[in-house]
Amino acid sequence: MYETIMYEITEGIAKITLNRPDKFNAFTEQMHKELIDALKQAGKSQDVRCLVLTGAGKAFNAGQDLAEVQEGDVDFAGFLRERYNPLIMQIRQTEKPVIAAVNGVAAGAGMSLALASDIRLASEKASFINAFVNIGLVPDSGGCYFLPRIVGIGKALELAMTGSKVTAEEAYRIGLVNHVFPADSFEADVMEYAIKLAKLPTKAIGLIKRAMYKGLHMTLEETLEYEAYTQQIAGNTEDHKEGVSAFFEKRNPVFKGK
Template identity: 60%
Template sequence: MFETIEYSTENNVAWLRLNRPDKFNAFTEQMNFEITKALKEAERDQDVRCLVITGNGKAFCSGEDLAGVKEDTDHAEILRKRYNPMVEKLASFEKPVVAAVNGVAAGAGMSLALACDFRLMSEKASFIEAFINVGLVPDSGNLFYLPRLVGHAKALELAVMGDKVSAEEAKDLGLANKVIPLDSWDEEVSAFAENLANKPTKAIGLIKRYLRKSWDADLSEMLENEAYAQRTAGMTEDHAEGVKAFIEKRKPEFKGK
């Protein structure tokens, strides 16, 4: 089905692996389109309750493949056609998304990681706001997500200086949720994803949706949003199971319904 990525499912987790390891998983037009297609597939699949995005080989993603960039390239058209639909699909994806950053995430590769809900980093991984190094501006949602994660001043510093951010520094800044040793990488990423997949998926989707809306809402609007979300969550099978498990003093078995 795909040529530039690998897509598979296991234990209610969808795995999307960027698969151009010889090019450090740099984006091409085909890869952008295939990622968006895989996101739609994972969204439709009711058995998928968590999505992991990672890279094959040494890198997570080195950004746009500059071999395809010419002097007369219209960067705005590239973003509108290829990157923006991918980032918007991620933003509307109401299941938890984990970026398993196995190596360098540079430029739009960093943007892809920022657009995910959780970022796990290998101890050898790093982030680089590489846009400035080729005279460009961070894109693909980067200027939206970065200041929300690290604050305005640090976002400006990272974007303008273009310095490498190590995994430990990323964790200290709030860019990474967890730094994982190489010798336990696969095991810990799988465990993290499967833990998310076993949680009440509908409630997670509602949390994601209204946290996103909270940036532009006042208190009264958010109180009403919370009431609506709580009513919706309260009608799910997972809520009924959670209450039953609490009364019976056992661990709930959520089904994502």
């Protein structure tokens, strides 16, 4: 079905693997189209309750394949609006948890892709490079939005201005990633983490994602009102009823994502 990515569903997990290992999984026009399509399919599928983005081979994603943009004048703004912006918005609009499983280097737009995900899990061999400045460009694909919100404005400016490499250990220390796992067991550890998320009440998680991201731009009063709105929706789900029943029956809940 796809040529530049792999897509598989296992135990409620949609695993999307960027699959250009010889090019460190760098973005091409085709990869953008396939990745957006896969995200949409996973978002709609009743069989999917969590998404994992990862890379084949040694890299997560090395950013834009510069071979695609070497010749002729480049409409940089149009390039972003057509390719990268829709991809980042698709991740944000997917009301299921999206995990970036960073197996190796995440550079440029590859780092932005990881930042746009809800949760970042890193291999001990992973690294992050805000590489835009190294070719005289500005962080894009949401890099200027997500990075200061995740690590704070001072550290974000330092990483963007210097293009310094961040190791997995340092990424965890500054809050850039949620967890670091051994390289030897990385894939298994990621799947174990994703399966736990997939067994949780998916509708509630989608509402949490929506409310928290909206809360970044709202006043306290507006956030309180939006919490009331989303709680009304969550309170009418089957998963809420199951959670309450399990509490009183002193058993583990079995959520169905409904």
